[in-house]
Amino acid sequence: MNFEPVIGLEIHVEMKTKSKMFSRAPVTFGAAPNTSVLPLDMAFPGTMPVVNKQAVINTIRVCDALHMSIDRELWFDRKNYFYSDLPKGYQITQAKRPIGSDGYLDIEVDGRTKRIEIERLHMEEDTCMQHHLSDGTLLDYNRAGIPLIEIVSRPNISSGTEAMKYVEKIRSIVQYSDVSDGKMEEGSLRCDVNISLRPYGVSKLGTKCEIKNLNSIANVEKAIEFEIARQEKLLLSGIPVEQETRRYDEMHKETVLMRKKTDAVDYKYFTEPNITPIVLSEDFIQHALETCPELADSKKARYMQTYGLSDYDANTLLLDKDVSAYFDEAMKHSPLAKLLANWISVDIAGYLNKENKTIVDFPIEPKRLAELITMIDKGDISNKQARSVFEAMLTSKDAPRVLAEKLGMTQISDTSAILKVIHEVVDANPQSVVDFKAGKDRAVGFLIGQIMKKTGGKVNPGLTSKLLIEELNKR
Amino acid sequence: MSYLDLTITDMHEALVAKKVTPLELAKEALERAKANNDNAFEGYMDEQALSIAASLKEPEVNNPFWGIPFVIKDNFATRNFPTTGSSNILKDYVPCFDATAVAKLLQAHAVPIAKSTLDELAMGGSGITGHKGPTFNPYDSKHERMIGGSSCGSAVSVAASIVPFALGSDTGDSVRKPAGYAGLVGMKPTWGRISRYGLFPFAPSLDHVGYFTRSVEDAALSLAVIAGRDLEDSTSSTRPVEDYTRLLKTDLKGIRVAVIKEIMDTITNPTVLKAFDQSIVALREAGAVVDNVHFDKRLLGTIYPTYITISCSEVTSNNANLDGIKFGPRFEGNTYQEVMFNARTAGFSELIKRRFVIGSFALMRENQDVLFLRAQKCRRKIVDTLNDILKTYDAVYLPSAPTIAPKFKDSHDQLSDEYLIADNHLAFGNFAGLPSLTLPIGFEKGMPLGANVMGRAFEEAKVFQIAQAIENKTGYRNLSAKEVRV
Numbered sequence: 001m002n003f004e005p006v007i008g009l010e011i012h013v014e015m016k017t018k019s020k021m022f023s024r025a026p027v028t029f030g031a032a033p034n035t036s037v038l039p040l041d042m043a044f045p046g047t048m049p050v051v052n053k054q055a056v057i058n059t060i061r062v063c064d065a066l067h068m069s070i071d072r073e074l075w076f077d078r079k080n081y082f083y084s085d086l087p088k089g090y091q092i093t094q095a096k097r098p099i100g101s102d103g104y105l106d107i108e109v110d111g112r113t114k115r116i117e118i119e120r121l122h123m124e125e126d127t128c129m130q131h132h133l134s135d136g137t138l139l140d141y142n143r144a145g146i147p148l149i150e151i152v153s154r155p156n157i158s159s160g161t162e163a164m165k166y167v168e169k170i171r172s173i174v175q176y177s178d179v180s181d182g183k184m185e186e187g188s189l190r191c192d193v194n195i196s197l198r199p200y201g202v203s204k205l206g207t208k209c210e211i212k213n214l215n216s217i218a219n220v221e222k223a224i225e226f227e228i229a230r231q232e233k234l235l236l237s238g239i240p241v242e243q244e245t246r247r248y249d250e251m252h253k254e255t256v257l258m259r260k261k262t263d264a265v266d267y268k269y270f271t272e273p274n275i276t277p278i279v280l281s282e283d284f285i286q287h288a289l290e291t292c293p294e295l296a297d298s299k300k301a302r303y304m305q306t307y308g309l310s311d312y313d314a315n316t317l318l319l320d321k322d323v324s325a326y327f328d329e330a331m332k333h334s335p336l337a338k339l340l341a342n343w344i345s346v347d348i349a350g351y352l353n354k355e356n357k358t359i360v361d362f363p364i365e366p367k368r369l370a371e372l373i374t375m376i377d378k379g380d381i382s383n384k385q386a387r388s389v390f391e392a393m394l395t396s397k398d399a400p401r402v403l404a405e406k407l408g409m410t411q412i413s414d415t416s417a418i419l420k421v422i423h424e425v426v427d428a429n430p431q432s433v434v435d436f437k438a439g440k441d442r443a444v445g446f447l448i449g450q451i452m453k454k455t456g457g458k459v460n461p462g463l464t465s466k467l468l469i470e471e472l473n474k475r
Numbered sequence: 476m477s478y479l480d481l482t483i484t485d486m487h488e489a490l491v492a493k494k495v496t497p498l499e500l501a502k503e504a505l506e507r508a509k510a511n512n513d514n515a516f517e518g519y520m521d522e523q524a525l526s527i528a529a530s531l532k533e534p535e536v537n538n539p540f541w542g543i544p545f546v547i548k549d550n551f552a553t554r555n556f557p558t559t560g561s562s563n564i565l566k567d568y569v570p571c572f573d574a575t576a577v578a579k580l581l582q583a584h585a586v587p588i589a590k591s592t593l594d595e596l597a598m599g600g601s602g603i604t605g606h607k608g609p610t611f612n613p614y615d616s617k618h619e620r621m622i623g624g625s626s627c628g629s630a631v632s633v634a635a636s637i638v639p640f641a642l643g644s645d646t647g648d649s650v651r652k653p654a655g656y657a658g659l660v661g662m663k664p665t666w667g668r669i670s671r672y673g674l675f676p677f678a679p680s681l682d683h684v685g686y687f688t689r690s691v692e693d694a695a696l697s698l699a700v701i702a703g704r705d706l707e708d709s710t711s712s713t714r715p716v717e718d719y720t721r722l723l724k725t726d727l728k729g730i731r732v733a734v735i736k737e738i739m740d741t742i743t744n745p746t747v748l749k750a751f752d753q754s755i756v757a758l759r760e761a762g763a764v765v766d767n768v769h770f771d772k773r774l775l776g777t778i779y780p781t782y783i784t785i786s787c788s789e790v791t792s793n794n795a796n797l798d799g800i801k802f803g804p805r806f807e808g809n810t811y812q813e814v815m816f817n818a819r820t821a822g823f824s825e826l827i828k829r830r831f832v833i834g835s836f837a838l839m840r841e842n843q844d845v846l847f848l849r850a851q852k853c854r855r856k857i858v859d860t861l862n863d864i865l866k867t868y869d870a871v872y873l874p875s876a877p878t879i880a881p882k883f884k885d886s887h888d889q890l891s892d893e894y895l896i897a898d899n900h901l902a903f904g905n906f907a908g909l910p911s912l913t914l915p916i917g918f919e920k921g922m923p924l925g926a927n928v929m930g931r932a933f934e935e936a937k938v939f940q941i942a943q944a945i946e947n948k949t950g951y952r953n954l955s956a957k958e959v960r961v
Contacts, residue, residue: 039571039572042801043796043801043802044552044570044571044572045552045558045560045565045568045570045675045676045796045797045802046551046552046570046574046671046672046673046674046675046676047672047673047707048671048672048679048707048708048709048710049709050706050707050708050709051709078792080791080792080795080838082795082798082812082815083811084800084801084811087796087801088795088796089792089794089795089796089798090792090795266839266840268792268835268838268839268840268843269838270788270789270792270838270843270847273678273679273680273789274676274679274708274709274710275709275710276709276710
């Protein structure tokens with residue numbers, strides 16, 4: 001390729017706080033339109049914004065995870081514009097003094113680490129949801145005022161894959177810190193891409209295009225790759241790239257023009273006079289960080305170093321925050337990390353795939369799975385039996401031990417009980433003793449078969465075999 | 476004399492002694508309000524007034540506001556009662572909540588009588604720009620003189636003895652200036668002392684809830700009722716509410732009062748100067764030290780342009796919600812921009828639109844540095860200078876205006892020193908958010924003259940103490956336009 005892509009990302013993260021950024025209206029998803037709305041959200045004259053403390057705590061956590069410096073004073077500004085997506089006629093944001101500045105995020109691409117620099121991170125309020133119909137536009141103000149975090153990277157991303165990894169990692173951070181659902185499909189994580197090309201070795205930036213409305217992480221990569229190719233083709237044909245806002249058309253797998261950019265709008269920013277600067281004490285920041293749920297990177301280190309899981313196993317568990325939460329919960333009841341990890345990533349994952357469910361809807365509680373694993377480990381049941389118990393657990397709240405008993409498959413691990421059967425069987429088959437002494441290993445197999453037959457297969461095979469050999473040696 | 480002519484404290488005594496009932500007071504207040512011809516009201520609250528008053532049976536001895544009729548400036552939201560801001564764009568707006576200041580008065584069992592006229596959306600100092608035309612000064616039966624604004628209707632209500640208390644708002648001097656023109660005590664406490672929740676915003680960094688009474692004691696009593704932390708207004712102070720009357724009987728020994736010489740130099744009216752000098756004698760007699768202090772005249776000259784720049788910038792944003800879609804009468808258009816454009820063109824008066832344009836211009840990217848941000852720097856300098864004076868002095872004391880209430884036909888826009896400084900200096904109390912009280916100190920041609928005491932932040936009790944000493948000397952307590960006519 002002749003050109004170097006220069007890519008910057010603006011990510012909006014919708015927080016899942018109890019109430020809105022500046023209003024006491026509840027944050028709801030999927031509620032009837034315009035029901036999560038208070039006078040403030042509709043800009044009734046005389047209503048005033050009050051900063052949501054939890055939103056600040058959340059933002060501090062994300063700032064920290066992105067290695068940003070955190071401003072010790074909170075300042076908010078008004079961004080003025082006439083449009084019905086915000087009834088006040090302005091949006092309260094942090095233009096002049098973002099809470100976070102100068103951070104970075106390391107991502108892994110093809111086995112090497114790349115540091116993506118982050119310019120700024122700020123809090124603001126979401127706009128209302130607009131449903132454009134052929135004969136008008138419907139406005140749902142439930143979303144208006146929901147706390148947002150905006151994360152602006154520096155333009156040092158060079159490929160669709162890097163962008164994708166960067167978004168993935170940000171999603172992981174906001175999900176693990178409980179800040180957001182982080183679902184691009186549902187709009188709780190939104191990503192705008194700025195992209196331009198320049199010949200390698202040239203320092204002047206080319207004309208950039210903005211891609212909006214990307215609804216999945218995979219599409220971030222695809223849209224960027226398409227856009228790089230599009231701009232490259234233009235440049236190679238001697239056609240200048242025009243400054244445009246484009247969107248990604250999933251069906252045709254291409255970016256399409258939304259509008260040409262004219263002169264940038266003047267938002268006439270000024271400091272929000274109804275919020276006096278809020279001082280963030282070191283204690284407050286410290287507390288926000290200490291109480292932050294564990295992030296994926298830290299969990300991974302724990303899984304590998306403390307639990308001895310492989311890189312692969314750890315990554316598999318951490319791919320989904322809820323899966324790792326399930327694993328963590330199960331670990332409280334059974335320390336058998338490797339076995340748990342296997343069962344989660346094979347048996348449970350298989351079930352969820354088949355049923356098209358997520359782990360949140362998985363019927364077996366982590367505690368119950370841990371019990372099952374413990375039974376396997378103790379040799380109470382075999383792996384094969386465990387799978388049948390697992391099947392039963394999917395439809396029953398009973399403990400695995402109860403279910404195993406109901407299925408009549410509890411193994412006999414009681415040494416004296418096993419010895420009693422061994423004595424009976426060995427006594428009844430003197431020829432086998434002779435064969436054993438003569439070095440015929442088949443005899444052991446035969447005797448075990450007899451023992452299994454007598455006990456209905458309930459004895460612990462490993463233990464039985466050990467005891468049987470001891471007994472034969474004695475004779 | 477009717478019980479309705481009394482101050483709050485005296486009316487309270489009469490109520491406690493059951494010489495009069497809240498219902499009798501409310502009925503008479505409504506009658507007087509309706510009989511008044513100064514164009515002071517947007518709406519009469521008969522239904523609320525009568526039902527609340529009728530429900531008040533047993534006097535509350537320790538609650539000075541029990542059964543006291545009051546008037547609300549029509550830029551305070553009142554639940555289920557139209558609140559217009561004296562603007563066509565909010566002509567039919569009915570709020571779904573009470574402003575906190577109103578709610579606190581209602582909780583104290585005061586009785587709301589009417590919503591009062593203001594300069595449109597509180598922008599203006601003349602009381603002539605409300606959507607129903609000019610409001611007149613009740614001291615001038617010929618209706619030639621203004622009462623000043625923007626809290627013009629509230630000032631009329633108290634000056635004409637319709638009620639002993641009225642809520643106002645003060646962004647530049649909108650309570651304290653009309654108070655001076657109407658022989659009233661007009662108070663705005665420290666920014667943050669009274670919640671602004673439910674007050675239609677003009678310029679939030681300068682907006683204050685204020686009020687009118689007819690005595691310093693009433694003013695001191697009232698503050699405790701409406702002050703306090705409000706979770707709906709995060710700029711409201713967390714300081715506990717005090718007994719603001721506690722220093723009223725204390726003399727002024729040890730109190731130092733500053734008079735700004737450069738402001739006095741711009742005042743030429745001999746009656747004003749004489750009355751002011753007499754009040755200084757009163758302060759000294761009460762034990763205060765009164766000194767002339769200096770304030771850079773050039774800096775004083777920036778108060779008005781600074782005020783205009785900041786307030787217009789903030790107001791253009793604050794009223795962006797009034798777009799004919801969410802609020803205001805609907806004017807159709809082909810695009811949403813056209814709908815907004817048409818509604819705002821028809822809904823706001825020329826004066827308001829001019830202010831929006833000034834504010835918008837000052838905020839434009841290419842102008843912010845030289846206009847808006849420069850105004851902020853001026854504001855900072857003025858505040859620093861004022862606070863420097865208040866390091867050594869307990870209060871700044873000045874005439875509230877250089878003249879009695881002007882005649883409508885004499886009102887002009889010429890930028891004389893008198894206009895720039897003497898007529899508009901009170902706004903520096905808004906820049907600094909300081910407690911500031913105007914009270915009557917004299918008369919000329921039967922029209923009242925006022926002076927203003929401005930104290931340190933949250934030292935309201937001391938402001939009342941100083942004002943009380945002046946009132947004791949002048950005897951100008953419970954002045955009413957009903958008795959003094961030209």
